Amino acid sequence: MNFIKDSIFGRPDEPEKLKKKIPGPGVPILGDLPTATKWTLANPGKLPMHRTLELHGQFGPVYSFGVGSATFVIVGDPAMFRQVLTHEDFQEHINLPFLKTFGARKGIFMADYERWKVHRRFSHRILRDLGFGKIQMQDNILREATHLVDDLRSRCSEPVETRAAMSCAVSNVINQLVFGKRFDYSEPEFARQLDSARMVTNISLTLVFFPMMFPWLEGHPDVMKALPGSASFAEGYAFIKAFCKREIAWHKEKLDFNNNEADQPEDFITAFLREQVHQDPESEHYFTDDDLCDIVADFFVAGTDTTAVALTWAALLLAKHQDVQDQVRAELFYLGDTILEKQAGLHYTRAFWDEVLRFCMLVPLNMRHSVRETSVGGYRIPADTVVGANAYAVSRNAELFPEPEAFQPARFLDAEGCYCRSPAMDGLVFGAGKRGCMGESLARMEMLVFLASLVQNFQLELPEKERPRFSEIFIGEDGAVHQPKQHRILFTELHRD
């Protein structure tokens, strides 16, 4: 029994160890600011996630640094990583003052604990009723895949910026689910929507961390709004909220609340509004229109660029590794629309996806905060400490994943070529525990269907011009999601004989 408990939550820490100071970089008073600046200047083009790995090697699996009044603890050992994600002492996401400044308080991601609990439970129920993550969603995704293929086919003569194409397809799946409609890829309104999602996802880490280091900024929204990257984030977020508000108003207008026939609501907003009329507006758990707007905005932001960027990485890796592309295609080429029913037998494709997600690490650092005093790895963690579960360090752990910098889908296959899930992948990509990703099953479905539609219809290649840039493209860019640098891929149509 103790063994099971320890492997899930980690081993209880011995009291005498808890007195140790957590090692880490930095100098007295100025903290990590000079050391981080020196590293950035010495490593142009590299990202903070790369530094976390170096610090992990230098200081060990738990290290800490301070800047301003904030202390950050970063945990990169696999068992401790899972402890941070699943233990109730770390069940809250970090307080992100900049998000609150721009009005994101009532959805799921940033809601206070009590509100989060109600919103998450309720949203889960609605999504389940809408067939979320189940085979019913398949039709929506398959339909969108045909639009994606048509779009790429019309642009076969020249290299295509993959991320933009993937964003259209992925976003329309969320649009169907949440708003009950899809957009034509050429609609200007849709382009604005996608630009806005990108402005939000491309948020600079300065904007994320600076206000945490200098909390007095929270009382000075004007200064916060002047920080670098803030204008673009604010513009993107305001557009998404305004769009969600318009959609809610439109749904309210057309919805017939007296018609109880509609047991099977067609989208999230309709289901939410139907529930709202049965609630007592005086109750503390009453769902307001503002709650709905923020929840819907959370789904839109969390569900668009994450999956689109995963597909962009996958396309890039297929273009780079033609042998891998051949093997994925061999498994998917003749499956047509039956892909999701057959997925259990798609051994190479499942291994491919695990390796893509391990290799590119979309969310390298999963940030939580300690809700009470606790401990990790023998160190005392005071209440209200920001604790980062370093998924990137786990993904580069050579004991778990030999030659971690090599892209090798076969590492997830056994000697017979059967897919073999590694327990080390648990929580690595989608988080885990009560705060784990709400969209994992949908994202996995989309990744599989859209990937199949690409390899069934096109040969993917890196254009000559992009080849020398490969390592630069690969180091990628920061933001809420780790993404490859902008690039283009050549899609050549395949003909079935």
Ligand code: HEM
């Ligand atoms: C490849 C695609 C995706 C990746 C890599 C991803 C990753 C993540 C991660 C790492 C978290 C934080 C988990 C934690 O703290 O343990 C998260 C949270 C979340 N994700 Fe995703 N996600 C993806 C797709 C989606 C989709 C499609 C949706 C919605 C439809 C979605 C909705 C959410 C929401 C609402 C949360 C906040 C959960 C909470 O705070 O309780 N995600 N996601």
